[in-house]
Each structure stands twice: as structure tokens, then as C-alpha cells.
Amino acid sequence: MNSKKQVVEALAKVLPAEITADQINKLIEKPKTSDLGDYAFPTFILAKTMHKAPNMIAEELVGKMDQAGFEKIVNTGAYINFFLDKAAFSDAILKEVLKEQDDYGNQNEGNGGNVPIDMSSPNIAKPMSMGHLRSTVIGNSIAKILTKLGYSPIKINHLGDWGTQFGKLIVGYKMWGSKEEVEEDPINNLLKYYVRFHKEAEDKPELDDEARAWFKKMEDGDKEALSLWTWFRSLSLSEFQKIYTRLGVEFDSFNGEAFYNDKMDAVIDTLEEKNLLKESQGAEIVDLSDLDLSPALIKKTDGATLYITRDLAAAIYRKNTYKFVKSLYVVGSEQAEHFKKLKAVLKMMGYDWADDIHHIEFGLITNGGKKLSTRKGRVILLENVLNDAVDLAKKQIEEKNPDLKDKDQVAESVGVGAVVFHDLKNERRDSFDFNLEEVVRFEGETGPYVQYTNARALSILRKAGDVDFDGDLTLDDPEAWDTLKLIQEFPDILSRAGRIYEPSVIAKYALKLAKSFNQYYAHSKILTDDAGRVARLSLVKSVTIVLQISLGLLGVKAPEEM
């Protein structure tokens, strides 16, 4: 349903013909308060052409307008305020949601097009930190949003599974580690060797040489080196999997850095063919000075390849494999320049689809104002944060709803949901300082608040028993009005979230809808047995549908009771 269109049409009839429907549509705004109606049209721009004061124009236009189909149309100063017919509106929107159910809001702008999403991408042998959570959770949510918009996302976990750090790891393992220790607690112990390596290498630079030598062995296909690498990799992966399961995230591909080892020569060949490669200070570069970018370093002085070389190979591989309509990279904003360069080089290679690559950047999480650093052992372990949050959720349940069944499962959903929601509710570019208390908060603008709202609504529906959601769903209760309008806005919210790749748009919407419903809940007796009962229950049902869709899009579970 489209109530805005109704407003545009009403205006088009009385406005000068040179103003197009499209222009009208752009000028219409939503008033801040409901006493100013549901839509408003400012008449200032007409003042010049009509040679009259805006408030006069507004008054005149209102006099000429047909009020049919609206509750009323009035002017307030220079604005024309439209009040929708609440009864007709509620009936139409509730019927639509109840009919569409989980499909409510679905759109097909994507037309099935493939969209690889590079996300999560933790480094092997290092624990997942809060930083990885961002990439994982933002990527996952964007994938779900795009699915609802008709795209086919492909979630790629571009694992950090190759590079000199493995040389360091092997050296550390051989010096201080043991098979038993690693198998007991793979990630933490591997991390221990890695941190110790960096500490000791400060005084013993020969350790770095040794590490380089081991990495060289890996590249040369040395059996021992590769078998250690494979072992570290698979241990790490199964540890990561535990966290992904908790977060409810699944991947379509785990092709990480190592996967592109044999695909870089072709890239370098092409660069050479197109005469793009230049030698500079002993290294091979692509000059990007025309674009005000520093050069892209393709090959080091020692002939080894670099990050961008691998990413070029990956970009091309993804285009060939998936024929994508766009390709997303959920990576921190500190890498913005890297992606500019990546696109620039691809463009120079003649790949116009470079324009379809989008860097979905997000802000840094700091701890005490400082950047997190694995090397210095300064990390916030995601697993600990999740555990703390779940423990706290469990306590709350014991306190508030001790008879609840499946307490542990609900605590898991609520605790993890709080952490995930917290990460998604602000604009992704915002960087924030980690604060456990804030992350695991359950009151106010939080995930649990939305979950709780949904659980209470479901509880009403359970108490209502069998309801035939049919017939007249007219609801002209002013308390319900904001909620109804919000439900109707959902498809627009979804499309905006997809357009700007912003899960926070959905999170904020869910909070708004939950708040609005809680107000309704507090002021209306829904189960009262009167003529409006079915309509009110339809609203409750519709709210649960939209809240559950929204939480689902964020990757947050919606427990039925809590």
C-alpha cells in the first residue's frame, strides 16, 4: 500500500502543471509530531512563481483540494498537513502483513544477482576479537537484507591463512610448544607463542630471520612446514566454527589468502601485458599518481607478492566465478585507501566492473582509547564477551522469570543477542570504545528490549487462543496509530538499509517499533472482549511478524518467552 502516493496525487491536481509528481514526492515530508498530520507539504518554493506569501498559498490550495479519502487536510502556516483515514489505513496494512507473514517487505530489486560479501576473515591461530565480530555481524546482516531485496549473497570468509606470521608461529611452536598443549587449547596457546615470539624478537632479531626462512619453506612446498600449517589451520577453523554457530552465521566459502597463492602470477602477467608495471626502488609497482594515490606495491624487492596482489587475484576470481552484480568487502575503514587502489588498478586493467566493488567500511573498536593489537596481546576476546553476556542474561532470568523453561537456551539468545545488537545499532562507520557494561546492557535501546517486546506480544497471542484474523481490521485507536504507521514504513526502511548497506537502519527501526508497541501495550487493554478485539490482536500479530523479521535481519534470535 502506498499512502504517500495518495498525497502526491491530491497535490498534483491543484498545483501548477509544471511541478511534476516526482518533484512533489521529493518535497513531501513527515511531520515531527502527529498533531501536524501524517504527511506535510511545504509551500515555500511556490512563493516566487505564484507571487504570494507561502501561508496564503497553503490556505488557497487546501480550499481547492478534494478531502475525500483523507481524515482531513488543513494548512498550518505555510504547510499543508494531510491526515490519513485511520480506519481504512489500518485495515489495509494489517491485512497486508497478515497475508505476507515472513515475506512482508520482500522486494525484487536484486533480481537474483550474485553479491559476494567478503566478511569476518579472522587470522588463523589468533583468537577472534571484537573487531572480527563487527565484520562478521555486519556482513551477515547485509547478506540477509540483500536476500530480502532479491539478491543472492555469497558469504566469503577470506581467512588470514597465509603470510610471514606463520613462519613466526612455527618458530614459536618449535621452541616453546608441544603437540599436547596445542591440542588442549589451540588458539590460546598458539597466540601465546606468537606473543612470546614478538617479545623475544625485540632482543633477538635472528628469530625474525628464522621465521622468514620457515615461511619461505612453506612457499616452496616443504612438507614439514606445510603439515604444521595445515594442522594450525584446521584447529583454528574448528575453534572459529564454535563462535560462528553461536552467532548463527554460516559461510558459503572459506577461500582465504592461501587459496589465491597460485592465482597471482596470472594477475602479474596481465599487468605486464598492459604495461602497467613499473620498477621503483627495486620493487614492482603500479603508478597511481594521476589519481592522487600512492603507488600500488605489487611485488616486494625480494620478489614476494603483497596484499593488493592477492586481492586483485581474489577480485578477478570472484568476478569470473560468481558473475557478480556487486562485490562487497566488510573491512575496517583504516583500509579505505587500499580499496581505492584496488579499484583503480582493476580499472586500469580494463575491468569496468571495478565500479561494482564496494568497501563496506566500519569504525574501529578501541580499548581504553587504544587500538587493539594482537601482537601486544591486547585483545578483547569475543568468546569472553559472549560468555559474560550470557551469564548476565541467566541471572536476569533467575530474577525475573525463574519458572521459564529452557533457561539456558533463552539466556544464550538474549546474551548473544545483546552483544550483536549493540554492534549493529549504531552507524557502522562510528568507532567506539569497548565497554563491557554497555555491551551487555539489557534495558533501554538494546537487543533484549526488542526481544522482550516480541515475547510479551507473543504471550498475549497465546492467551488469546485461536483467533480468526479476518473481517474488518479497522483500528482507529489513536494509541495504535504510530505503530500502524511504523509497520507500513518497513518496506521503505528495508530498501534504505540495503541501499546504504546499513544494518543500523534496521536496528533503529526495530527499537522504534518496539517502543511504540510498548506504549500501546501499556495504555490499551488488548484482550478485552469487545468489537475491536480482533483488530487489536491483528496489530499485535503484525508487530510480532515485523519485529521477528527485523531481528532476523540483524542475526538476533527472538525467543518466544523470556
Added chain:
RNA sequence: GUCGCAGUGGCUCAGCUGGAUAGAGCAACGGUCUUCUAAACCGUAGGUCGUGAGUUCGAAUCUCACCUGCGGCACCA
């Protein structure tokens, strides 16, 4: 130095393409559970929207300068 991002009540943030008295949450204070889950609801208090100029009928929103913070800037990813 240079490029990018940000600067809104004590704290964390909204504010869509410029529009009608700048909105929430937390914290503070005060109310609301014999009635659908009080993880909720209602109310009070709190803001020169970093600073200065400009564009406009109208600027938190656009332009410029400056200040502050964070991030990037060739052999890490």
C-alpha cells in the same frame, strides 16, 4: 605534512534527499504491578548542535577557513 572520517545535553547516540518548538537511551530525581511478562510504561530536570564566516525565504544538515580527536600515507594484512 597530507588525505579520509568524526565533533549534537554528564555519558552513548538519532536526526532520511536543508524545512515548522533539535529527538532517544543511560545516569539523576519522582510516579505506575489484585488487571495481557515492571527486561516495561509515565513524568521532571538537562543542549551556544566544535568555532567563525558564507549560500538560502529557511542550516545540526550545503560551502570555505580554523580548532580538536581518530585513522591511512611503499615493501604487514
